[in-house]
Amino acid sequence: MKNIKQRSWMRWLVFLAGLEIIAISINLFYGPINIAAGGSTGISILVDAVWGINRSITVFVVNGLMLILAAIFLGKKTTQNIALGSLLLPVLMEVTPSFKAVNNDLLAVIYGGAMGLGVSLLYRVNASSGGTTIPPMILKKYFYLNPATTLLCIDMVIIFLNIFVDGWNAFFLAAFSQVVTAITMRYAETGFDKKYQVRIMSNSDLDRIQDMLKEDYQGLTIYDVIGGYSDESKRQLLIVVDPREYGPLISKVHEIDQNAFIITENVAKVHGGQWRM
Numbered sequence: 001m002k003n004i005k006q007r008s009w010m011r012w013l014v015f016l017a018g019l020e021i022i023a024i025s026i027n028l029f030y031g032p033i034n035i036a037a038g039g040s041t042g043i044s045i046l047v048d049a050v051w052g053i054n055r056s057i058t059v060f061v062v063n064g065l066m067l068i069l070a071a072i073f074l075g076k077k078t079t080q081n082i083a084l085g086s087l088l089l090p091v092l093m094e095v096t097p098s099f100k101a102v103n104n105d106l107l108a109v110i111y112g113g114a115m116g117l118g119v120s121l122l123y124r125v126n127a128s129s130g131g132t133t134i135p136p137m138i139l140k141k142y143f144y145l146n147p148a149t150t151l152l153c154i155d156m157v158i159i160f161l162n163i164f165v166d167g168w169n170a171f172f173l174a175a176f177s178q179v180v181t182a183i184t185m186r187y188a189e190t191g192f193d194k195k196y197q198v199r200i201m202s203n204s205d206l207d208r209i210q211d212m213l214k215e216d217y218q219g220l221t222i223y224d225v226i227g228g229y230s231d232e233s234k235r236q237l238l239i240v241v242d243p244r245e246y247g248p249l250i251s252k253v254h255e256i257d258q259n260a261f262i263i264t265e266n267v268a269k270v271h272g273g274q275w276r277m
Contacts, residue, residue, distance in 0.1 A: 037177040
């Protein structure tokens with residue numbers, strides 16, 4: 001029971017942190033320089049630049065309209081899952097100070113890309129800030145369209161509108177912000193601690209290579225495979241290592257068998273065994 005309560009509190013903390021990071025990105029970086037990077041927050045920046053309407057009010061209105069669409073087309077359960085984030089984001093935008101944190105527009109866009117971290121945190125707790133993420137969900141349900149593609153199209157329309165509000169410079173900065181946000185989300189999801197998955201085969205010295213791996217490394221896995229040309233049963237060794245261990249590993253394998261067949265793949269995350277996180 002205690003663990004459940006702890007997880008519940010942690011979920012709420014991550015949920016609020018994700019929304020607040022988005023609010024900070026808008027109020028301190030994107031909003032002050034009128035860069036609309038997509039979503040309901042991007043719409044609010046454009047509306048603020050043209051008509052001077054408070055950004056949090058616009059986000060509240062847009063998210064409210066999207067929730068009505070969700071209730072009509074997606075059902076009660078989906079609407080409940082996204083309602084809190086949709087309504088809480090404009091509140092956090094209103095209470096979060098709004099000022100120009102940096103004078104360089106490019107730096108503002110790069111720092112504003114931290115919004116990707118906020119979105120990733122929301123994904124971690126199965127939450128959403130709502131807004132323009134709802135139409136892609138509707139299109140997927142009724143027309144089987146890829147939601148990632150349709151969301152990108154919606155964001156690109158909003159980004160394109162930067163041209164009419166603040167010129168081509170704003171458009172290119174907004175487009176660049178999408179790249180920064182995507183990179184931020186990628187590393188927020190998988191982390192920076194990459195690993196290499198190495199597959200090793202040898203026709204003559206596999207036993208010696210196996211003994212070396214058992215002695216010097218952990219987590220060795222052995223697969224039974226069949227050669228495509230020889231149609232003979234073989235064994236394949238698989239091991240996961242840190243990048244700093246990769247070069248010495250290859251050298252040790254080649255010292256045993258210069259002709260060993262090695263396949264290396266990048267691995268984003270490893271859990272269990274010696275890899276605790």
